[in-house]
Structures are given as C-alpha cells and as structure tokens.
Amino acid sequence: MSENGQDSKIIELPISITVRELAVVLEASPIDVIKNLMANGVMANINQEIDYDTAAIVSAEMGFEPIPEQVEEEKPEEIGEIPLWRQKLAEEDLEELAQRAPVITMLGHVDHGKTSLLDVIRHTSVASGEAGGITQHIGAYQTVHDGRAITFLDTPGHAAFTAMRARGAQGADIVILVVAADAGVMPQTKEAISHARAAQVPMIVALNKIDKDNAVPEQVKQQLAEEGLVPDDWDGDTIVVPLSATEKEGIEDILEAILLVADDMDILANPQGEVFGTVIEAKVSKRQGVMATLLVQNGTLKKGDTVLANLSYGRIKAMFDFRGQSIEEAGPSVPVSVMGLNEVPKAGDAFEVVENDKEARRIVEERELAAERKVAEEKGTLTLEQLFARVQTGEVQELRLVIKADVQGSLEPIVASLENLKSDGEQEIGVKIIHTGIGRVTENDIMLALTSGAIVIGFNIGPDNIAKRMAETEGISIRKYKIIYHLIEDIQKALRGMLEPVKKKILIGRAEVLAVFPSGKYDQVAGCRIQKGEVRRNAQIRVMRDETMVYEGDISSLKHHKEDVTEVRTGFECGIGLRDFSDFEVGDNLESFVIEEVTEF
Ligand code: GDP
Secondary structure, three states: OOOOOOOOEEEEEOOEEEHHHHHHHOOOOHHHHHHHHHHOOOOOOOOOEEEHHHHHHHHHHOOEEEEEOOOOOOOHHHOOOOOHHHHHHHOOOHHHOEEOOOEEEEEEOOOOOHHHHHHHHHHHHHHOOOOOOOOOOOOEEEEEEOOEEEEEEOOOOHHHHHHHHHOOOOOOOEEEEEEEOOOOOOHHHHHHHHHHHHOOOOEEEEEEOOOOOOOOHHHHHHHHHHOOOOEHHHOOOEOEEEOEOOOOEOHHHHHHHHHHHHHOOOOEEOOOOOOEEEEEEEEEEOOOEEEEEEEEEEOOEEOOOEEEEOOEEEEOOEEEOOOOOEOOEEOOOOEEEEEOOOOOOOOOOEEEEEOOHHHHHHHHHHHHHHHHHHHHHOOOOEOHHHHHHHHHOOOOOEEEEEEEEOOHHHHHHHHHHHHHHHHOOOOOOEEEEEEEEEOOEOHHHHHHHHHHOOEEEEEOOOEOHHHHHHHHHHOEOEEEEOOHHHHHHHHHHHHHOOOOOEEEEEEEEEEEEEEEEEEOOOEEEEEEEEEEEEEEOOOEEEEEEOOEEEEEEEEEEEEEOOEEOOEEEOOOEEEEEEOOOOOOOOOOEEEEEEEEEEOOO
16 A cells, blocks of 8 residues: 555566666656655666665655565576477487587677687697697687687677577587677677577676776676676676686686586587587588588588588588598587588588488488478568467467667667566566667577567667568568557557457559440449459459549449459459449559458568
8 A cells, every 4th residue: 555545556676777767667757756766865867776775765655566576587498499409419318428528609799809719719729739730710629628628619709600599500508708808798798698598508708808908897797797697706607707818818717617617517419329410611612612611419420421411412522620630530529621512501500411312312302392382381470470379379488579779768668668568467478578789670680589489679770681681581570669659569469369460452453444334323334454463353442543542442243244253354354333433434543452461560
C-alpha cells in the first residue's frame, strides 16, 4: 500500500538505475523524478545513476511499491545452437576420448591489438625452440606452452568467427577478448561479448596496450564489470590479463590463463574416431589448385582420405602443417592445409571424411537437391508470427531480439520496457535481448540474428546495404519502428500470439478497356483485353484512369464470348462487370488483384 492508501503497483528495481530509466519504470516524466529526488536532498541529472535505496524512496513516494530486481541467472545453454561437431562428439565412446589442444580465437574492437597479439604469440613459439621460420599464414597455428599445445585461429575479428557459428560449426573452445587499456570497451567489444555468449564459449580478457601512458586498466575493468565480465581480482569469474603485445609483456600469462581455463573444461576428442572438423579458410591458386585449411576436431585426418565439405570434395593429394611442412596425418585440434578439393569450400563449413569420391558425389547431389527444395519452400522471412509459432511448438522458449537504435536515448527506454515485459509474469515466454547497439543495422547484426534465431529491430534506423541484402538472402526480418509504443505493442502481441496479419494486395493481372457496353437496365460492362497476367472472377478490380484510382471493388460478372468464366488470361478479350461501379471509360486500366494475409511487415 502506498501512502495515499491506494493499492500500489509493485515494481522491480536494479541495484542502480539512471534517472531516465527510473522515469520510464515509474511512467513519469524525468522532471518529476528529479524534483522528487531534490525534495529528498539528492541532486541528480537525467543521466545520473542512483542507487537502489534512493530509487526505492522516490518510487514509494510516487505511489509504487519497489522490490529488488530478481536478477535472472544467465542461462547460456538456452542461447544459440550446439555446433554439429559437438553433437557428433557426444556420440563418441567416452572411453576413447582424449585431451586435445584448446582452440582459441581472438575477438575485439578494431585496432585493439588482435593481430599484434596473434603475431607475438606465433613468434614466441619460434623463439622457444621451434625450428624454422614461420612464413605460412594458413588461418591457424599451434604453439606450445608448458609442454602443452594450444591452437590459435589467426583470422582475427569476428567475421570469420560468426561465419563459422552461422553454419553451426563454430570451432573455438575459448575466446580471447582483446581490449585496449587506453580505449576500453567499445561497440565491437560489446558485439564480441554477445557473440561469445551466444556461442557459449568462455572468455578471457587480454587487457592490451598496458605500456601506454594513457592506459587506464582499472577504468576498463569497471567497464568490463558493467558488461558482466567481473575481473577475477575483483572476486569475479573473468580472468583479465594485463599485457602489451608490442613490449611482449604478459604473453606467458595469457598462455597460462588459457591452460587454466582449459583445465576447467572438457576439451576432448577421439583420435581414433570418425574424422570431422571445420574449414578455417580456403583459396584457389594457379599452381596448387584449391588449398583449404581444415581444423580437425575428431579422428585423425590422413593423406589420401576423401574429404567432403558441403558441396566441395576430393582426395587429399598433399597435406601441410602451419609451418608449410608436408605431413601424413593430423589429429584433433591440429590445423592443416590440404590440396585436392574440387571446389573452394566456405570458411565455417563442416567437413567429414567419406569412403571415396563416388560416395562424396552421391552426398553432394543429395545436398544440391535438398537445397533447391529448401529455396522453394522458404521464400518467406522469419517473421514475428513464425517465431511465435516456434515458441508454441516449444522449438524456442523466448523471442530473441537484436535491437539497433539511432541514439542511446531511445535505446534505453526500449530495453527497459522490453525487460518489463519479460518480468510481467503474464507470459510464459520471455523476451531475450541478444544484442543492442547504436547506429545502422549491420551485417554483423544480421549474422547474430541468424545464429541466434532472433529478429532485428531498427528504431529510427534501417540496415546498411550489405545488411539489407544479407537479411534478404538469409531470410532475417528487420522490423523498423519510429514509435516505442508500437514496438512494445507488437512484441507484446507476438508474445501472446495475437499478432494480426496484414492484408497485402497482390497484383495478378492488368486489362485495358476497349469499349463500354450497356448491360441490364442501369449497368454497363467494360469490354477489355488482358495485357498482362490474368483476371479472376473472385479477384478484385481497381479501376485506374490516368494513374489515379477511380474505383476498387468486387467483380459481378466475367464473360468470355458471352460465357461466364472463372478466369481470362493474357491476350484474350472479355467483358467485366463490377458490383457497384459502371462508369467505365475507354482507355481505363483495370488491375486485378487478390488479397493475401501476411504477418510480416
Ligand atoms: P587489430 O585491429 O585488433 O588486429 O589491431 P592491431 O594488432 O592491428 O593493432 C593496432 C595498432 O595498435 C597497431 O598500430 C599496433 O602496433 C598497436 N598495438 C598493438 N598492441 C599494442 C600494445 O601492446 N602497445 C602499444 N603501444 N601499441 C599496440
């Protein structure tokens, strides 16, 4: 009960909240909140964070009953799909499984030092006794620390990583999140965090550029904590290793950290089992033909094996390690460059070893047919309605969203309102915000949506050209909104399965009026020729005169040579009568259209 004796509404408040966010929760203007704070002796501006106790006092005075927010435990196992190779591994005989080298990928904001760090680690392994100069860049390499091998994917940036995830074959066991100590958490850092979380891969933070005068490691740790990566020296679970790639400082520490995290995981494979893995990169060269770098994830790949990666296949004629040395076989976690495939496979494709070329060809033909069928079936995009259907069948337990907005100021209330929906209690299913960001919808957002089964929302902002094309080809729906209320309302409807279909007019034909005849007492019919498509008896007609529509409605009669017909096609003549219209003029265009109900926007 509030002070005024009326029933008060229970609201959940987090441990800290900005004045703006609080105003949204209280459905009040920020000015009123600020006034109330002032009355309680707290001077705060709209963007200021206030603690739970302060927010609670203000909320109570404004007629609400505040309770501490129930922090939902992160349930990463619900996000994303389990990569195919992991599913396959689960079928392996437990007894046969053996430790393999952890596979590491580096993600982070551009210029924070991913390439530098990968290079320095690569060279450290040379300095520590590996023979020969390393000149090959095959997309992955191995190093040895404390006598244990570690595999690095050295195509930095998350393009490769997400491409791999998108095909369900993502191969990294651990992500190194590279964050420059002088720049801190940036937009791509946040994206990288979302990617790693969605892929359920643990992160170690490499706090790079610690040598710089303007490095502010403690501030960056604070930012990391705000992203849910609480550093271990702050009693959190995230190992944060301060280092400098250029000064070669802290390199041992990061390798140490990798082994430490790996020890807590089951990084296993069966070297004797079925051979499969992931394509890391591939190219075609004049001299060698198709060269593909493969990461073996189970079994032992041998020279002479027939490899099949999606639609590309062939017998391995030659096989090299990352130093460019010819090798005969490669076990789990070993990256190899192979020669002999007939086509260039895509990075991220899963590969397997099959009996022989004939078997490979048979599977490829099957896959090509299946792909054609799929294209025919799936012409639509993943709409909110379809998502809801999947929720109902239990395929997904939540509506997943990737949200982009023009400015931070609009993003905050959207997120706050959507999270309110989640805690509303009425719905059995919730909203899961996979990623938020400022700026246009990018390729990366589409990737993220694709891999997480999410839809993309653009608030006051649309996709860039690449993202738009990709959304079309991958069938990802981008919904644009200008009004927060509309957005929230749609999501709410989707959660309740009440999203109303929209009626879409589909043009099926066009006819030109050649003559106008009297028919019956008052009516006139139009004598027409069909110029395009067809006119159907049960379709509707739009009468167009000089580009303007003069009438739209049902057909009352459709005749061909005085015979009633159900449809008339291109090139034929017919008489068309409309239910409530007869003022045809010679030269009018009659457009025939059907109405379809669709639930996408
Ligand atoms: P990437 O875009 O994340 O791969 O970043 P790069 O490795 O290309 O590094 C971007 C820039 O930062 C380059 O000019 C590097 O020389 C510089 N850089 C990388 N690591 C360090 C570091 O530890 N200290 C300093 N001072 N500069 C670094």
